Amino acid sequence: MANHGHSVTGVDRDQYKVDSVNGGESPFYEPELEELIREGRRTGRLQATTSLAEALAVSEVALLCVGTPSEKNGNLGLEQLRRVAAEIAGHLPSRSGAPLVVAVRSTVFPGTCDEILGSLLGGQPGISIVSNPEFLREGTAVKDFLVPAMVVVGGEDRAAVELVADLYAGLPGEVCLVSLRTAEMIKYACNAFHALKISFANEIGTLSAALGVSPAEVMDTLCRDHHLNISKAYLRPGFAFGGSCLPKDLRALTFRASRMDISLPVMEAVLPSNQKHLSRALEAVLALPETRIGIFGLAFKENTDDLRESPVVILLEQLIGKGRDLRIHDPHIQLDKIYGSNQRYLLETIPHIGRLMEPSLDELLGWASHIVLAQQPSAETRAKIAASQLPVLDLFDLRSVARPV
Numbered sequence: 001m002a003n004h005g006h007s008v009t010g011v012d013r014d015q016y017k018v019d020s021v022n023g024g025e026s027p028f029y030e031p032e033l034e035e036l037i038r039e040g041r042r043t044g045r046l047q048a049t050t051s052l053a054e055a056l057a058v059s060e061v062a063l064l065c066v067g068t069p070s071e072k073n074g075n076l077g078l079e080q081l082r083r084v085a086a087e088i089a090g091h092l093p094s095r096s097g098a099p100l101v102v103a104v105r106s107t108v109f110p111g112t113c114d115e116i117l118g119s120l121l122g123g124q125p126g127i128s129i130v131s132n133p134e135f136l137r138e139g140t141a142v143k144d145f146l147v148p149a150m151v152v153v154g155g156e157d158r159a160a161v162e163l164v165a166d167l168y169a170g171l172p173g174e175v176c177l178v179s180l181r182t183a184e185m186i187k188y189a190c191n192a193f194h195a196l197k198i199s200f201a202n203e204i205g206t207l208s209a210a211l212g213v214s215p216a217e218v219m220d221t222l223c224r225d226h227h228l229n230i231s232k233a234y235l236r237p238g239f240a241f242g243g244s245c246l247p248k249d250l251r252a253l254t255f256r257a258s259r260m261d262i263s264l265p266v267m268e269a270v271l272p273s274n275q276k277h278l279s280r281a282l283e284a285v286l287a288l289p290e291t292r293i294g295i296f297g298l299a300f301k302e303n304t305d306d307l308r309e310s311p312v313v314i315l316l317e318q319l320i321g322k323g324r325d326l327r328i329h330d331p332h333i334q335l336d337k338i339y340g341s342n343q344r345y346l347l348e349t350i351p352h353i354g355r356l357m358e359p360s361l362d363e364l365l366g367w368a369s370h371i372v373l374a375q376q377p378s379a380e381t382r383a384k385i386a387a388s389q390l391p392v393l394d395l396f397d398l399r400s401v402a403r404p405v
Contacts, residue, residue, distance in 0.1 A: 002040035006167065009055040010048040021048035032142040052084075053091050056100070061164060062088065063132065065105045076109060078116060085120045092124055099126040101160045103153075105134045109188070110181040128160030131183035135190065148173035154183025196266070203264045207257050238396040239374060240278040240311035242300035247271060247309045278311050281395050282318055285372055288393065290324065294368025296361070296385070297375025298330035305332045307346045312374040316356075317349055328356050329364040330375070365390065 002008040012018055020027040024041045026034040040046025049055055056062065066080035081104070088102065102121060104113055108131075114122075117129045131154045136144045151168045155161045156179070165175050178186070204222075205215030222229050241247075250270055257264050285293065300310035307313055319326055335354055338346065346353055358364040361381060365371070365388040373394045377385065385392060 002046035003036050008046050011052050011055045018048040018050055030141050052087050056091050061101045063103050063105050068106050085117050089120045097125040101128045103130045103132040103164050105132055107187050110184040128157040130155035130160050130164050131180055132164050133187035150174045150176055152176045152183050152186050154178040154180045199266045203266050210260055240274050242309040242311045244308040288370050291369040292325050294364045294371045295328045296373050298328050298333050302375045307342050313349050327358050327367050329358045329361055
């Protein structure tokens with residue numbers, strides 16, 4: 001921050017760290033960091049102190065970078081955050097209402113800023129609270145700051161959010177201005193995704209090596225696909241997956257691995273995870289009033305008539321078993337034109353499906369008192385459903401699944 005042109009006062013209880021920074025030295029090893037500290041001291045833009053009051057007296061923004069270590073049960077330890085928030089609150093009277101933005105850089109669970117900082121600092125004149133999670137990796141932290149993949153700032157006070165975002169003005173990378181809880185959550189999402197990718201690559205590598213296949217060649221080839229593999233594809237929260245490929249191939253992969261005495265916990269967890277998501281969708285639909293429920297979509301995804309292992313078919317089977325009154329419309333499903341394994345799967349699962357199908361969307365809307373979207377509708381279809389003024393449960397919107405309307 002000092003190298004980027006800001007006047008920075010670092011605050012820490014550890015006198016050794018404070019003395020190290022003021023002496024132009026880094027209190028720990030990180031490539032290129034000591035050079036930046038020396039330059040900050042030379043320009044006078046960087047100083048350190050053990051006095052929070054001294055730092056707050058000259059600050060417009062307070063970046064909270066305290067540790068949030070794991071407790072024995074795996075929960076976050078928030079004592080350091082509580083302590084520093086309480087200390088800031090204690091020094092606010094001396095600021096006489098001068099504006100201060102308190103930005104949390106520490107990794108905290110969504111709601112923490114509201115619960116801890118909000119209770120101690122909320123409502124104080126001139127105080128704004130934002131979340132500004134850090135994405136600096138040990139060993140490449142300086143590079144990650146100077147060339148960020150993205151900058152995330154979240155809060156409800158737009159002026160405060162923009163002020164913190166401006167701290168990074170001129171750096172490359174996308175600036176993402178989001179809600180307070182989204183900013184808190186994104187750090188967990190990123191770290192969980194990184195851990196998942198490492199575990200996935202290791203499991204594929206383990207199985208590949210056992211089969212006499214080059215793990216490096218497999219993963220290098222996988223990463224060359226920037227359309228589906230290394231892309232936004234499949235990373236939008238939505239309904240459970242199905243179809244003729246993904247479930248079948250996951251079962252085959254984990255079965256063959258088990259026959260070789262190779263445990264692949266990540267792969268083995270995918271189908272149960274998918275089933276849990278389908279169960280959440282079922283609970284959301286069951287929470288609707290027991291009236292006429294219209295289902296849009298029957299195939300495992302839009303723009304196909306493939307019904308094999310469609311999560312919608314499984315959902316319907318369970319809803320029928322629960323006695324729900326249902327009708328279904330899928331613009332690409334004509335029962336007299338499906339055949340083979342597609343037809344067998346449907347008729348074995350829901351033998352009387354013909355009595356539940358509506359030939360047009362208009363007829364479905366005319367019959368139903370609630371609409372459940374089990375496929376992504378086209379813009380035209382969505383507009384028609386909205387015009388019907390029927391309550392809609394969108395299974396592709398996790399907020400709807402969590403809180404049906």
